[in-house]
Structure formats: structure tokens, C-alpha cells
Amino acid sequence: MAVDFFLDIPISFGHCDPAGIVFYPNYYRWFDRCFHTFLQERGGGHRALCAKLDARGIGLMDSGARFPAPASEGDLMTLSMTIAEWGSKTLRLAYEGQVSGRTVVEGFEVRGMFVERDGRLRAGDMAELRAALSGV
Amino acid sequence: MAVDFFLDIPISFGHCDPAGIVFYPNYYRWFDRCFHTFLQERGGGHRALCAKLDARGIGLMDSGARFPAPASEGDLMTLSMTIAEWGSKTLRLAYEGQVSGRTVVEGFEVRGMFVERDGRLRAGDMAELRAALSGV
Amino acid sequence: MAVDFFLDIPISFGHCDPAGIVFYPNYYRWFDRCFHTFLQERGGGHRALCAKLDARGIGLMDSGARFPAPASEGDLMTLSMTIAEWGSKTLRLAYEGQVSGRTVVEGFEVRGMFVERDGRLRAGDMAELRAALSGV
Amino acid sequence: MAVDFFLDIPISFGHCDPAGIVFYPNYYRWFDRCFHTFLQERGGGHRALCAKLDARGIGLMDSGARFPAPASEGDLMTLSMTIAEWGSKTLRLAYEGQVSGRTVVEGFEVRGMFVERDGRLRAGDMAELRAALSGV
Numbered sequence: 001m002a003v004d005f006f007l008d009i010p011i012s013f014g015h016c017d018p019a020g021i022v023f024y025p026n027y028y029r030w031f032d033r034c035f036h037t038f039l040q041e042r043g044g045g046h047r048a049l050c051a052k053l054d055a056r057g058i059g060l061m062d063s064g065a066r067f068p069a070p071a072s073e074g075d076l077m078t079l080s081m082t083i084a085e086w087g088s089k090t091l092r093l094a095y096e097g098q099v100s101g102r103t104v105v106e107g108f109e110v111r112g113m114f115v116e117r118d119g120r121l122r123a124g125d126m127a128e129l130r131a132a133l134s135g136v
Numbered sequence: 137m138a139v140d141f142f143l144d145i146p147i148s149f150g151h152c153d154p155a156g157i158v159f160y161p162n163y164y165r166w167f168d169r170c171f172h173t174f175l176q177e178r179g180g181g182h183r184a185l186c187a188k189l190d191a192r193g194i195g196l197m198d199s200g201a202r203f204p205a206p207a208s209e210g211d212l213m214t215l216s217m218t219i220a221e222w223g224s225k226t227l228r229l230a231y232e233g234q235v236s237g238r239t240v241v242e243g244f245e246v247r248g249m250f251v252e253r254d255g256r257l258r259a260g261d262m263a264e265l266r267a268a269l270s271g272v
Numbered sequence: 273m274a275v276d277f278f279l280d281i282p283i284s285f286g287h288c289d290p291a292g293i294v295f296y297p298n299y300y301r302w303f304d305r306c307f308h309t310f311l312q313e314r315g316g317g318h319r320a321l322c323a324k325l326d327a328r329g330i331g332l333m334d335s336g337a338r339f340p341a342p343a344s345e346g347d348l349m350t351l352s353m354t355i356a357e358w359g360s361k362t363l364r365l366a367y368e369g370q371v372s373g374r375t376v377v378e379g380f381e382v383r384g385m386f387v388e389r390d391g392r393l394r395a396g397d398m399a400e401l402r403a404a405l406s407g408v
Numbered sequence: 409m410a411v412d413f414f415l416d417i418p419i420s421f422g423h424c425d426p427a428g429i430v431f432y433p434n435y436y437r438w439f440d441r442c443f444h445t446f447l448q449e450r451g452g453g454h455r456a457l458c459a460k461l462d463a464r465g466i467g468l469m470d471s472g473a474r475f476p477a478p479a480s481e482g483d484l485m486t487l488s489m490t491i492a493e494w495g496s497k498t499l500r501l502a503y504e505g506q507v508s509g510r511t512v513v514e515g516f517e518v519r520g521m522f523v524e525r526d527g528r529l530r531a532g533d534m535a536e537l538r539a540a541l542s543g544v
Contacts, residue, residue, distance in 0.1 A: 013444045013454050014437055018183070018285060018292045018345060019193035019250075025164035025286070029422055032161065036421045036481075045482045046421050047154070047428075057155035064200035066246075070257075073290060073444075074453045110202075114155075121206075149308045149318050149426060150301055150433070154481060156319075156426045165286055172285045172345075181346045182285050183292075209308075209426060210317045290455070291465035291522075297440065300433035319426070329427035336472030338518075342529075382474075386427075393478075 005038040005081040009097070013073050021070040027105045028063065031095050034081045035109065042133045053128050056114045056121060061090060065107030075099045084108065086130055089123040139216040141174040145233070147211040157206040163241045164199060167231050170217045171245065178269045189264050192250045192257060197226060201243030211235045220244065222266055225259040277310040277353040281369070285345050293342040299377045300335060303367050306353045307381065314405045325400050328386045328393060333362060337379030347371045356380065358402055361395040411488040413446040417505070419483040429478040435513045436471060439503050442489045443517065450541045461536050464522045464529060469498060473515030483507045492516065494538055497531040 009030050017023040036046055039058070043049045046058060071077055077097045085092040090110050097105040115124035145166050153159040172182055175194070179185045182194060207213055213233045221228040226246050233241040251260035281302050289295040308318055311330070315321045318330060343349055349369045357364040362382050369377040387396035417438050425431040444454055447466070451457045458465060479485055485505045493500040498518050505513040523532035 010445065010448075012441045014289060014295050014297070014440045016290045018288045018290065019195060020290045021193075021195070023168075023286050024196045024199065025161045025168065028161035028164055032159075032422045033420045037418065040418075040482055047481055057157075059155060059157070059206075060160045060203050062200075062202040063160065064198075066198040067196050070195075073455055074448055146309065146312075148305045150304045150431050152426045153422060154424045154426065154428045159422050161422070168286045169284045173282065176282075176346055183345055209319055210312055291467060293465075293467070295440075296468045296471065297433045297436035300436055304431075304433065329429075331427060331429070331478075332432045332475050334472075334474040335432065336470075338470040339468050342467075 002082070003080040004083050005034060005041075007034040007037055007079045007081070009077040009079055011071050011073060011075040011077055011099075016073050021072045022104075024065070024067060027065050027067075027097065027107065030077075030079055030097070031063070031065070031081075031093075031107060031109055034079050034095065035093060035111070038081060039133075049129070049132055052132060053113065053124070054115060055124055056116055058111055058113050058129065060109060061112050062110035063108065065095075065105055067105055069102055069104050071097070071099050071104040077104060086126055089126060091126055091129070138218070140219050141170060141177075141217040143170040143173055143215045143217070145213040145215055147207050147209060147213055147235075149209050152209050157208050158240075160201070160203060163201050163203075163233065163243065166215055166233070167199070167201070167217075167229075167243060167245055170215050170231065171229060171247070174217060175269075185265070185268055188268060189249065189260070190251060191260055192252055194247055194249050194265065196245060197248050198246035199244065201231070201241055203241055205238055205240050207233070207235050207240040213240060222262055225262060227262055227265070274354070275352040276355050277306060277313075279306040279309055279351045279353070281349040281351055283343050283345060283347040283349055288345050293344050294376075296337070296339060299337050299339075299369065299379065302349075302351055302369070303335070303337070303353075303365075303379060303381055306351050306367065307365060307383070310353060311405075321401070321404055324404060325385065325396070326387060327396055328388055330383055330385050330401065332381060333384050334382035335380065337367070337377055339377055341374055341376050343369070343371050343376040349376060358398055361398060363398055363401070410490070412491050413442060413449075413489040415442040415445055415487045415489070417485040417487055419479050419481060419485055419507075421481050424481055429480050430512075432473070432475060435473050435475075435505065435515065438487055438505070439471070439473070439489075439501075439515060439517055442487050442503065443501060443519070446489060447541075457537070457540055460540060461521065461532070462523060463532055464524055466519055466521050466537065468517060469520050470518035471516065473503075473513055475513055477510055477512050479505070479507050479512040485512060494534055497534060499534055499537070
């Protein structure tokens with residue numbers, strides 16, 4: 001599978017916990033930031049896309065991450081994002097973060113596009129989002 | 137499976153994103169906080185336990201969470217934690233967050249106890265941690 | 273000056289940095305959470321108040337905090353909030369966090385109520401907010 | 409005063425609150441990250457400097473920030489840091505964040521270098537840190 005997006009994350013003091021390694025919820029913040037930066041570059045950003053597609057948000061349904069090795073202050077992590085699968089109502093993203101060629105995090109997000117129809121929030125059709133991200 | 141620990145999380149404005157719902161990495165911060173509060177009450181806290189067991193930390197190996205419904209500002213979430221499984225080198229924790237009886241997050245953490253032996257970090261034996269948490 | 277609101281903050285592992293003490297931006301998150309919890313209890317919450325007063329938000333204009341002593345994992349901080357001054361367009365809040373009677377943080381926020389008038393965001397009249405918080 | 413360091417901060421969805429603007433404690437996280445990136449580039453990083461100078465940390469004594477204009481999702485903020493004053497026991501840093509030439513945050517940090525002497529934490533002499541940052 002080809003990687004669809006990269007984001008460099010320089011690990012800073014404030015990302016780390018008293019054990020001196022990255023406090024793990026930060027990895028999820030970076031997954032989210034990677035996806036939103038991708039939206040920015042490919043589709044004008046989350047807000048513009050939501051306006052265009054009459055959606056409330058492109059939010060999370062499922063997520064996960066495992067941590068084969070620790071990362072800490074001063075490390076430069078390269079986070080890669082791959083579009084793993086477009087479902088009819090879901091988009092699955094795969095992430096991998098490496099520091100000097102060593103994998104420190106491997107994870108995924110499953111996202112839906114939430115639309116308000118007849119006064120209720122529902123998972124919208126992903127074909128429109130896919131088209132808006134132009135040929136991804 | 138009996139629930140082993142509870143933590144009330146009042147959802148605040150600052151926990152939420154521009155879509156008005158909880159920014160999902162916060163759920164993982166709360167999982168972590170729930171576990172550490174449990175350590176505090178059962179074993180005197182992470183620092184004391186690490187000193188006692190000559191460990192560097194009781195850290196993450198794997199994690200995951202799905203989000204069946206959104207939560208937002210003003211909601212009171214009750215987060216329950218269950219010790220799902222003690223392995224020889226791992227501890228699996230199951231979490232569920234509810235707002236007014238509706239599940240907003242369901243997840244897990246797999247933790248190991250990292251010890252330094254012969255100059256290398258390894259996953260230590262969980263029997264000692266289990267004993268230190270006295271009969272859990 | 274009488275204290276207007278209290279919030280207990282149990283300091284957790286994940287709030288602390290590699291030096292083992294609270295990562296200081298967290299104190300500002302707690303100031304914000306304290307204020308919003310106060311709004312919740314006195315005025316039904318930020319969202320309800322904004323709807324009532326036709327405002328976009330009750331946001332920050334200025335802030336500051338000094339840190340006379342460190343706090344760390346396992347400490348229970350009691351954060352007190354005092355309404356220091358109602359200006360015509362501003363509300364000044366004073367905060368103090370103590371652990372076992374020792375002050376660990378002392379700070380303030382200056383907030384305005386942002387309203388959209390003639391297509392522009394402006395600082396609204398605080399008299400309405402003050403009234404909505406009923407006799408504060 | 410000449411600017412001593414720059415850091416670009418692309419504002420992401422997850423940095424913003426339900427009002428759609430940056431949740432203000434994030435500005436302080438970025439101040440801290442800017443300073444630590446500066447330490448990385450000039451002195452090998454916080455950990456290396458602390459080892460060299462036998463210090464526990466280069467931490468916060470005071471801080472403040474005001475917010476003349478909002479920033480939101482998709483904005484690119486350029487954060488500049490200036491060494492405002494070397495005191496004998498303190499270092500004062502001034503920060504300014506701009507988006508497209510408009511100032512969105514203006515703040516400061518006062519830091520000390522904490523050393524353990526005779527079993528107590530004290531504010532150490534800043535001359536050593538200044539020298540280690542080679543001619544700043």
C-alpha cells in the first residue's frame with residue numbers, strides 16, 4: 001500500500017511523561033493532526049469540506065495504536081498515513097510512526113462523515129468525501 | 137466481569153473540538169488517569185510502585201477505543217475500568233464510559249511493567265505487580 | 273475577597289513532564305475548566321449562556337500564572353477561583369491552587385464576551401452576563 | 409530586540425475549542441515547545457543540558473499571555489521567541505505569534521534552572537546556562 005501523507009513530529013519535552021517517554025494519548029493527537037493536515041492540503045481543510053458536503057464533521061468511530069518501542073525528547077518522528085480502505089460509510093486510515101527507521105507507533109483510525117438528516121446525526125455516504133479529495 | 141474502578145469525568149468546554157464533541161485523544165488521557173488513580177488507591181501510586189518493584193514504568197503496549205456516541209460540554213461521564221486479564225508479562229484493562237446510561241466510549245489498554253535488567257529495558261514479570269496491588 | 277468557586281484537581285502521572293512535575297500549560301487548562309464548571313453550576317453552562325446572551329463565546333483576552341512551588345503525581349490540588357473584577361467589557365478572575373496548604377500556582381484570566389454585531393466580533397457588555405450569573 | 413528563534417505552528421482542528429478558535433492553554437504548550445526546540449538546536453536539548461549543568465530542570469517561575477485576535481483551524485502561526493533578559497537566577501523570554509502579519513498572541517515566560525544542593529531544590533546560577541548556550 002502506498003503511503004498517502006507524511007508529517008514530521010519533533011518530539012518535545014512537553015510531550016513526555018515522568019518516565020521520560022511520549023505520553024501515549026499524544027500519538028492519537030498526532031494521528032488526528034496528520035489526517036487534518038491531509039484534508040487541508042487535498043480538500044481545503046475540514047471546515048471547508050464540511051461546508052461543501054453539508055456535514056457536521058469527519059469524526060472517529062474506532063481507533064487503536066500499539067507501541068513497539070518508546071520515543072522521547074529530541075527524537076524526530078516521521079508519521080506516515082495510508083488510506084487503508086474506503087467503505088460506503090467509513091474511511092479507514094493506517095498510521096506508522098518511525099524514529100530513525102525504528103517503528104515507535106502503529107495504529108489506525110476509522111472515520112465517518114456525520115451529517116444531519118431529518119434532525120438526526122447519521123453516517124453519510126463516503127463517496128462524496130472521496131470525490132472531494134479528488135481521486136484519492 | 138466485575139468493574140474494578142470508577143472515575144467520574146465531567147466533560148468541559150476545553151475537552152471538546154470545533155464540532156462541539158470530545159476531542160477523542162482525551163478519552164485515552166482519561167483511561168490513563170483512571171488506571172493511575174487506581175494505582176494510587178490500591179498501591180500508593182505509580183512512583184511508589186515502581187520504586188518498590190524496581191521498575192521504570194507501567195506503560196503501554198497496545199490500546200484501542202471506539203466511540204458509539206458523542207459526548208459534549210456539560211455531560212458527566214462515568215468511566216469504569218475492569219481488569220480483563222493478567223498475563224505473565226501483560227495486564228489488559230477494559231474501559232467503558234457512559235453518559236446517562238448511554239455508552240460513549242469503549243476501549244482497552246495493554247500494559248507492561250518495564251524493568252531495566254543487564255542495561256536493557258524488558259517487560260517484567262506481572263506477578264509482582266499483581267501481588268503489590270494486593271489480591272486484585 | 274471571598275472565593276467564588278472551588279475545584280479539586282487530583283494530579284495524575286499524565287499531567288507531569290520528564291522532570292516529574294506538572295507540565296505548566298495544564299494549570300491554564302484547569303483555570304479554564306474551573307471557570308466553565310462555575311458557569312455550569314451558576315448559569316447552565318457556556319453553551320446555554322451563549323445562546324441566551326446571543327454571544328459567540330466567553331473567551332480570553334489576557335492570562336498569567338506564576339508557580340511558587342512544584343506539584344507532582346499523587347498531589348491533590350485545590351483550585352480556588354475568585355471574581356476579582358467586573359469591568360464593563362471584561363471579567364477578571366483570580367486563581368490559586370494549593371497542595372496541603374502550600375501555594376503551587378497563582379494566576380488570573382481576563383475574559384470578554386464576544387458577540388457578533390454588524391458582521392464583526394466585538395466585546396459585549398458584561399452587565400448581561402453578570403445578571404445571568406444571578407447576583408454574583 | 410532581535411528575535412532569537414522561530415517556530416512555525418500550523419493550527420489544526422484539534423487545537424481548537426467549540427468556539428472554533430485555539431484553546432488558549434495550547435499557546436503555552438507552544439511557548440514551551442519553542443523554548444525546548446531552541447535548547448535542542450543551541451545546546452543539545454534539555455536533557456543533555458541538565459546532565460552537563462547538574463540541574464533537575466529549566467522550569468517555569470512565571471508566565472503570561474494576551475490574545476489580541478483569534479486564530480483558528482488552517483491558520484499558520486509563526487511564533488517568534490526573544491531572549492528578553494538574563495538575570496542572575498532567571499531567564500525571561502518574550503513570545504509573539506502572528507498569523508498573516510496579525511498578532512494573535514503575545515506572552516512571556518520567566519524560567520529558572522533548578523539544581524539540587526544540600527538536598528534541596530534551588531534556583532541555580534544562570535551564567536552557566538548562558539555559557540552552555542554559547543554566546544546567546
